[in-house]
Amino acid sequence: MLRFDPFRDLDSLTATMLGASSGSHRTPRFMPMDLYKVDDHxxxxxxxxGVDPGSIDVEVDRGTLTLTAHRTAPETDGVQWLSSEQFSGTYRRQxxxxxxxxxxxxxxxxxxxxxxxxIPLAERAKPRKIDIARTGNKRRSIAAQST
Structure with a gap:
């Protein structure tokens, strides 16, 4: 389902090593996720x-699934922070x-x-039975798996 893109990982690693803004104590560094397959999807x-559901965007364009969400920072007027560990800002994952x-x-x-x-599999990607023609008009089926 997913294709490995070594350049995307290299860009992320380079940005981190060069001190580019990949996150700070107040902005998100990443969107933790799990991905698994169940039957045909x-x-x-x-x-x-803490993300406002109205800020979540799920988009598919040219084979790329993009997830974007925004978590609003808490009010800071008149606040004396003793600890600030919650992230705020925009999350994005492709x-x-x-x-x-x-x-x-x-x-x-x-x-x-x-x-x-x-994320459902297309019909053409699902396992299917293929008939095998035999001499003498006898037919049998075998299971075929697509990769």
């Missing part, structure tokens, strides 16, 4: 605690989708601070 589960994904049927929901995105 994938499920992406991303932690976004994943390359394989050719076997049905992008028209991708769906998403947000509940209790967790964004769940269901």
């Amino acid at each position: 994938y499920v992406l589960s991303a932690d976004l605690p 994943l390359s989708l394989g050719e076997g994904i049905d992008t028209e049927l991708i769906s998403a929901s947000y509940d209790n601070g967790v964004l769940s995105v269901t």
Whole structure:
């Protein structure tokens, strides 16, 4: 489902090593997520605690799934911070989708601070039976798995 892009990882590593703004004590560094396959679809589960559901955007463009969300910083007027560990700002995550994904049927929901995105396999990517023709008009089926 996902294609490895070594240049994206290299860009991130370079930005981190050169001190580019990959996050500070107040801005998010990343969007933690899990990705797993169940039957004929994938499920992406991303932690976004405290994010306004109206700020969440899930977009697919040319085989790239982009997740964007914003968490508003708390009011700071008249506040004397004793500890400030919660992130605020914009979260963004991109994943390359394989050719076997049905992008028209991708769906998403947000509940209790967790964004769940269901990514279905396209019909052509699902396992199917293939008939084998034999002499004497006898036919049998075998299971074929697509990769």
